[in-house]
Amino acid sequence: MATPIIKINQLSKVYRVYNTPGDRLKETLSITKKKFSSDFHALNNISLVINKGETVGIIGRNGSGKSTLLKILAQVSTPTTGSVHIQGSVSAILELGAGFNQEYSGLENIYLNGTIQGKNKEQMNKKLNDILAFADIGDFINQPVKTYSSGMFARLAFAVAINVEPDILIVDEALAVGDMKFQAKCFRKFEEMKTKGTTILFVGHDVSSIRKFCDKAMWLHQGKLVAFGDTLGVTAEYMEFMNSEESEQPDIKALDEEGLSDVEPAEMFSEIKIDAINRWGSHKNSIKSVALINEKGRSTTVFQHGETVRIILKFTLPENIDLLHFSAAISIKNTMGLDLIVFTTHDEKNTIFESTSNEIELTFEFVNYLTEGDYILVAALENRKGIQPEYYDFIEGVAYFKSIATKQLFGVVHTPYRILLNKEVNLTSGK
Incomplete structure (x- = not known):
């Protein structure tokens, strides 16, 4: 039986946008309550449920609200309206360097992040060797993180996040800065965490990786939830939209209710x-x-x-x-x-x-x-x-x-075929 671990109900996040820095002060001091700003809906009335142990891929164009949603789930930002209920601990890798003190060494930041996650020094000591082995940054662990490359930053952040044993792991495109070897290492760790029942939310632009790894997919567009459900179906709709020269706005209502929209014959x-x-x-x-x-x-x-x-x-x-x-x-x-x-x-x-x-x-x-x-x-x-x-x-x-394709296929055309194995053939050496 599915056990809900994240419940999102009519969630919205609205930012006030000012044309000039002075407009903020004018609005604050205005006696008549005149508005000098406009509202930007980063998230607009989103509702969904994520169950324990599910891995959810989040897709959408830049500016669609993906990072805003993850920040709210990671509890580093608050919603304007609506609610989020989370059962269990959350470990998040958001913007590169988030949660790190630039002046501290890598080693000091490991303990700092552990404290943020509610772990004491003794608990982090037990995890230290695993973190260092996964990060694989050598003697740089004793250098200030401001001297790190983006790849080193990502490896250390990921190593800490996965080793505090969260109930929910949130990853916001952090893998994009790593090399292929590191990415493969991360996905192997994802699979290991999945078998242990960890719920994983993963933002990425590589649809093939999301299809290979995720149980469900969530498509956001301009702050709205276009579709949420079966990975193959949602990503297919998303890729069709992204590759359509004529489409500027997805049919959100149709996709939410039926998974696809009707097309008149003349429109085909x-x-x-x-x-x-x-x-x-x-x-x-x-x-x-x-x-x-x-x-x-x-x-x-x-x-x-x-x-x-x-x-x-x-x-x-x-x-x-x-x-x-x-x-x-x-x-x-x-x-x-x-x-x-x-x-x-x-x-x-x-x-x-x-x-x-x-x-x-x-x-x-x-x-x-x-x-x-x-x-x-x-x-x-x-x-x-x-x-x-x-x-x-x-x-x-x-x-x-x-x-x-849902899996990696080689060649240009991959047709159905049969393999026949004749077990009665005996090969002998010698004469």
Whole structure:
């Protein structure tokens, strides 16, 4: 049974913003209570529950309220309205250097942080060797921390935070300043703490790390909670939003209530952009629009590995063409311009076009086996009478999309496969 450890109820944090330093004094001394400031909502009416032992990844653009939320949870800032109830001890790594005295040595700061966490000197003595081993900064432990590099600061802060054995660990992008070896070391420690039931809140911009490590994800945007729940679903919505050139504001209500928003059929299609990489052919502008649809029926530019993809082309038939050899095709290229996958109606003899058709809507449906990366979509109307196609309308860069995966995959395309092991084969040495 899930045990709530953090309860957030209608939490808001509002800051007063002044145009000039003097406006603050004017507002303070104003007899008429005239306002010389405007309100900035860093957090706006957030409610959620985090259970004991859960690991939650927090995502969102810069300025979305992530750090403000963590400061309130770490009890270094207070909310304007609403409430936060926490069961257990909290250890937080916030801004680099937070909680450290710049004039103290690393060793002195270890004991200072221990005191802040409610640990006495005897308790910290027992943890000292583990902290020093994890931080791995050598003789610098006896030097003032103001002489430390950002990486050394991060290693020491993380080593202290994890070794005071908190019920809740909060990490605000501190790992970004560490090298790959240190980051790997931190994630191994995260996994160890998870098995012990520690609740972890982790802010990061690396979606793949959040997917690999976190049980749930929280998406904040302009101080509002857009979505909270299954990591894969929330991060997919977030990446789709971040990679959409047209989206400026996520549909917060729809995502909160249903996990996705409805899309009208007309909204799925986008007119061909004039900034396509290349466009040529004897009948340019025959291709009118394109839509990329995921298996939920939504228009998107982000697809999961293994999900069904539909690419819908709308086009008109060029006049006086040879319909017997007419073909429509799409190609998926990598960013280097190499064709990876090509689909064409020329290979499917049962696709018959009629000259009486006004506008044709053609759907290519396939399973996305591309590994994680950025891809370019090509669309073409062809004459396949000869060995080499002749093009009526060819567009390189008709659309762009991302493929994402829940685990690390190698190569460009990762398709299903079987492994057969014949255990009856005996290999002998000698003759």
